[in-house]
Amino acid sequence: MIRYKRVALIGLGLIASSISHAIRRTGLPVEIHGYARSEATRTEAARLGLATIFETAGEAVEGADLVILCVPVGAMGGVAQEIAPHLAPGATVSDVGSVKRAVIDAVQPHLPEGVEFIPGHPLAGTEHSGPGSGFATLFDNRWCLLTPLPESAPAAVEALTGFWQALGARVDRMEPDHHDLVLAVTSHVPHLIAYTMVGVADHLRRVTEQEVINYSAAGFRDFTRIAASDPTMWRDVFLNNREATLDVLGRFTEELFALQRAIRLGDGEHLHAYFTRTRAIRRGIIDAGQDTAAPDFGRLASAKG
Numbered sequence: 001m002i003r004y005k006r007v008a009l010i011g012l013g014l015i016a017s018s019i020s021h022a023i024r025r026t027g028l029p030v031e032i033h034g035y036a037r038s039e040a041t042r043t044e045a046a047r048l049g050l051a052t053i054f055e056t057a058g059e060a061v062e063g064a065d066l067v068i069l070c071v072p073v074g075a076m077g078g079v080a081q082e083i084a085p086h087l088a089p090g091a092t093v094s095d096v097g098s099v100k101r102a103v104i105d106a107v108q109p110h111l112p113e114g115v116e117f118i119p120g121h122p123l124a125g126t127e128h129s130g131p132g133s134g135f136a137t138l139f140d141n142r143w144c145l146l147t148p149l150p151e152s153a154p155a156a157v158e159a160l161t162g163f164w165q166a167l168g169a170r171v172d173r174m175e176p177d178h179h180d181l182v183l184a185v186t187s188h189v190p191h192l193i194a195y196t197m198v199g200v201a202d203h204l205r206r207v208t209e210q211e212v213i214n215y216s217a218a219g220f221r222d223f224t225r226i227a228a229s230d231p232t233m234w235r236d237v238f239l240n241n242r243e244a245t246l247d248v249l250g251r252f253t254e255e256l257f258a259l260q261r262a263i264r265l266g267d268g269e270h271l272h273a274y275f276t277r278t279r280a281i282r283r284g285i286i287d288a289g290q291d292t293a294a295p296d297f298g299r300l301a302s303a304k305g
């Protein structure tokens with residue numbers, strides 16, 4: 001159920017345009033206001049009919065009861081500062097950033113008393129960006145994680161939960177630092193590995209000429225899809241989730257060295273046991289009905305120690 005009458009989307013790329021399409025799909029009479037920094041994006045968003053487009057972020061949020069920041073994580077603080085004087089009393093401000101603690105630290109100090117800040121993160125996306133890349137079904141059956149602050153009003157959290165459910169998502173709540181660790185494991189470091197592998201293949205291409213590209217197997221193709229994701233978004237993710245990604249990368253490197261050693265020593269037992277364990281994890285995810293988007297938070301939490 002959407003309880004908001006006017007939703008303002010700041011930043012009009014993949015996620016904002018998908019929110020707009022998904023709101024329209026509900027058929028509810030929700031007004032959508034929008035702003036993006038570049039004129040080209042504003043023009044394209046207007047042409048696509050995503051929202052009523054404004055020339056400034058301040059104008060776009062006026063009178064909105066829900067404002068969602070849909071810009072790269074590193075731009076959230078600046079946008080919050082810009083919109084703060086224009087926010088309606090009682091409005092809820094949320095975001096869709098892939099990192100939560102750094103966004104809270106950047107946004108919260110700018111927001112006036114009487115405005116609720118409830119950070120969020122839909123675990124749904126593609127490698128495409130820009131206003132033309134969104135679609136109404138992006139959030140269907142995917143998780144949206146909310147990381148409310150201790151002072152968040154329960155009624156405001158309920159209203160935001162209802163909003164994401166109306167857009168097709170399943171909603172869960174999580175503590176922000178825990179969110180950042182879980183996402184480092186399930187999304188951030190996997191993206192870094194894909195970027196690295198595609199970079200390695202590109203170096204090798206100079207040795208193997210075209211073969212790496214021409215005969216790409218399915219696994220590598222999946223890596224290239226992920227490695228085509230927006231460079232600004234992912235730069236900001238790593239700069240703003242430094243501690244958790246470095247922690248997970250350290251563990252990853254240790255495991256990689258152990259596998260490298262097993263290959264060098266011809267230790268088939270080690271390799272077989274390792275791959276048996278990882279296969280069981282994948283099967284566990286499928287058995288739990290989580291094979292589309294949802295990581296197993298319980299298992300990840302217990303793996304932290």
Ligand SMILES: NC(=O)c1ccc[n+]([C@@H]2O[C@H](COP(=O)([O-])OP(=O)(O)OC[C@H]3O[C@@H](n4cnc5c(N)ncnc54)[C@H](O)[C@@H]3O)[C@@H](O)[C@H]2O)c1
Nearest residue numbers: 011012013014015037071072073075097098125126129130
């Ligand atoms: N792409 C994904 O898979 C995905 C999934 C979930 C969450 N997210 C998060 O959602 C946010 C948006 O990602 P996206 O994929 O929609 O990106 P995108 O590149 O498609 O869109 C970003 C938009 O923000 C605008 N923008 C950039 N800086 C701005 C500023 N300072 N002021 C106003 N507008 C500005 C850009 O013009 C663009 O319209 C990011 O924080 C990202 O971490 C992305």
Ligand SMILES: O=C(O)C(=O)C[C@]1(C(=O)O)C=C[C@@H](O)C=C1
Nearest residue numbers: 098122123124125126127186187
């Ligand atoms: O499917 C993809 O292309 C994605 O990378 C989406 C994905 C993910 O890692 O699952 C990427 C970043 C977001 O913060 C959430 C979702």
